Amino acid sequence: MFHTLLIANRGEIACRIMRTARRMGIRTVAVFSEADADARHVRLADEAHPIGGPQPQESYLRGEAILEVAKRSGAQAIHPGYGFLSENADFAEAVEAAGLVFVGPKAASMRRMGSKAGAKELMDAAGVPVVPGYTGVDQTPQTLAREAARIGFPLMIKAAHGGGGKGMRVVHGLDGFLPALESCQREATNAFGRDRVLLERYIEQPRHIEIQVFGDHHGEIIHLGERECSAQRRYQKVLEESPSPFVTPGLRERMGAAAVQAARAIDYANAGTVEFIVSPDGSFYFMEINTRLQVEHPVTEMVTGLDLVEWQLRVAAGEPLPLAQDDIVQRGHAIEVRLYAEDPDAGFLPGSGRLQRLRLPPPSEHVRVDTGVVEGDTVTIFYDPMIAKLVVHDVDRKQALARMREALALCVIEGPKSNIAFLERLVRHPAVTEATITTGTLDRELEQFTGDDAEAPPHAATHALLAAAVADLLAGERDARQAAERSGDPHAPWARADGWRLGHAGLRRIVLGDADLRHVVEAHGSDGGYAIVLDGERMEVAGARFEDDGLSGQYLSARFDGQARRYRVDVDADHVRLHDGRRRWRFARVPAFELQGGTADAGGDRLLAPMPGRIVATRVATGDEVTQGQELLVMEAMKMELALKAPRDGVVAGLHAATGDFVEADAVLVSLET
Incomplete structure (x- = not known):
């Protein structure tokens, strides 16, 4: 086994690899760009070295710089993670030529899969089902348009050397083919350096189901079951789960056998994923082999109890596979979602900026969080804006979905906008709960998952505002008591935060900000009993108090005009955050008599x-x-x-x-x- 491992990546995958390596007694070496000098993976490594500027081409894509660090640090092996150089056959070859071990498949296997066109031809020859299409070398627009008309519409244009949903377009007619081709080729050139594309028939209402395969250098190849990744937006995976609720035992056996057959066709070793498109009748077709670890590998780890990174390192060191096919057992159900800095209500526009507040659920036997950032870190413009992967596991799918809803409710991301509210609606949507979602559902019905919540009960926002006011009152009283206890006269009436005044009952004025709105609430009372007035309407609040469940945070419980309600609550000096179990609110604590300024209108020029x-x-x-x-x-x-x-x-x-x-x-x- 290696004594020193260099990780040629960044973010959560670099941190993930470090955890396993450290557990195995392996020393870790990190590399970092100028933008990542203070990144978490740098702080976690045993040693870390700068390799260039913030752009990937200036740092994480510079294979020669990474190899130089490996030599200086005495690393014996290089793990590429995923993305960047992980599927670059030239880099894998250079690593081996330098006398180091590349933790991944052989360069020859990568080259066979490096082109989607060549991969389809190879799989077809090996007897693995493939979708009808065109994979030829003639890439003139005229030829491609002619082949598109022959294959028929709808049709997909795909970057031949791509991955990760980049360089892909669905075209529904010949009139839209050439503009889509131009955009696809440009995106492929920017992302992968080559503009070759392939064409294939677009399967209507498909499922995206992939099989995790593993091979060693002794000729053994097995599969570790499937993952369903049908919840996608613009070909980017949003939710992944294992096992697939669509796959029957018979289909699982056939797909697993086909995946192993595909891996054998390219003499595969180490971790890989064979991706299939599956039609509603259960017919499945080869899409591609990802010759690396996948972002969604944790769901396989959760249901099998295996550490796939440990397997990668052992196989790379020449050891045989730890288990045979018959030894692989799946238990329970696992689901993963990806928390991104992006704005779903603005077309999922990626975000950047400092993570002013980052709260993620505590890890447990049911919840796993993989992240490469902590509160105070910056999501930069140079890399993928993923903040964390949230993974849950339970005995069955229904309970796993409940775990995911609970875990998402505990998440708070402030600074750049995030997709948390979008994910919360996703995991409650019938297409997910009833397992009917296909790869086109989100793009086709996106308005059901973004914007205003049409299913919110009447007055939910008003109730949340009143609850936020009560939380503000309780927090003020608590802070005053704590300050009084630290003073020399803890029983003085001047230390109470109940609005007490000589000669009249206490009145407190609470102002809460919500986007551009300013809500004024007036309250009489204290110690959990209040008369609250909002917009001329009066409400009696009784029994209000904070409760700590000892694990997931603080709750506010109270009776509002006799009706009991409960919210998860988080109050700090600037904000009150509430969650009612389905949706979340965030109100700013505004000084009661703050002057209001206007907003400039830049117009439409x-x-x-x-x-x-x-x-x-x-x-x-x-x-x-x-x-x-x-x-x-x-x-x-x-x-x-x-x-x-x-x-x-x-x-x-x-x-x-x-x-x-x-x-x-x-x-x-x-x-x-x-």
Whole structure:
């Protein structure tokens, strides 16, 4: 076994690998970019070395710099994690040429899977079912359009050297084929350095089900069961689970055998994933083999009780597989979701910035959290904005979903916007609870998962506001008591926070901010009993108090006009946060007599950059007439393309960015004549 391992990656996967390596007595070496100098994976490593600038091309994609660190540190092996160089055959070959061990498959196996086109041809020859399509080397637009017409629509264009949902487009007719092809090729070039694409028939209402395979260097290959990843948005996985609620024992056996057959066809060793598209009738077709560890590998670990990173290290060191196929047993059900810094209500626009507050559920036998950040860290614009992976396990799917809902309710992310509320609605949606979700459900019915909650009961927001006011009152009284206890006269009436005044009953004024709204609440009373007035309506509150469950935080329980309600609550100096078990609220604690300022209206004469990024295409020139909603520029940021559109009809007065320019957030890109 190795005594020193270099981890050629960052974020939660680097931290994950370090935990296993440390448990196995292996010393860890990290590499980091300028943007990651204070990152968690750097702090956790036994030693860490800088390798370049913040852009991946300047650091994590520089194989020669990583190899130099490996030599200086005395590392015997390099684990590439996932993403970056993990599926780069040239890097794997260079590692081996340097006398080090690459923790992954052989370069030859990668090359066979490095092209989706070549992979399909190879699998077809090996007898693994494949989707009809075109994988030829003739990539002229005319040939591709002709082949598209032959295959028929709907049809998918896929980057031949891609992965992770990048460089993929679904086209429903020939008239939209060429624009989609251009966008797909451009995205593929930016993400993978090559613009070759393949075409294949798009299966209607499909499921995405993948099989975890593992091979050693002694000729043994087994599978560890399936994961279903049908909950996707724009081909990016959102929720993964194992076992699949769709797969029968017979289908599992057939898919597992096909996956092992696919791995044998490329002489595979180490961890890999064979991905299939599955039709409603149970027919399945090969999509690709991911020649690396997958982001969703924890769900397989939770149901099998195995550490796949440990298996990777043992196999890379030349050991045989720890278990045979008949020894693999699945227990219970596991579900994973990914917490991202993104805004679901703004088209899932990626976010960046300092994590001012980060609260994640405590790990337990039922809950696992994989993260590469802590409170105070920064989500940068240079890398994928994933904050954490939240994984739960229980005896069956119903209870696992309940665990996930409870775990999500405990999450708080402040600073950049996050997808927590989106995930909470997702895991309660009938398409998930009834296991009918397919790969197109989220894109087709996205409004059911974002925006206003149509299923919220009447007055839920008002009740939450009143509960927040009560929490504010209780917190104020608690803080006053604690301050009094620290003073020289703890029983003085001046130390009480009940609004007491000489000659009249106490009145307190609480102001809570919600987005741009300012709510004023008046309250009489103390010690959990209050008369509260909001917008002229009076409500009696009795029995209000905080309760600590000893594990997941604090609750507020009270009777509002005789009706008992309970909220998970988090109160600090600036905010009151509530969760009623289904939805969350966050109110700012505003000084009662704070002056109000106005907001400036910039009008619709300018198109601003929504976030830092690079301009990859310009669609207009100065003097062009444009219509509202017309695409003016295309920006690439955080591994995705954003179409920037005209705010109104008008004439372009100025174009302030060119293709290739890197722009900051809120930079003026296009101005229209007034």
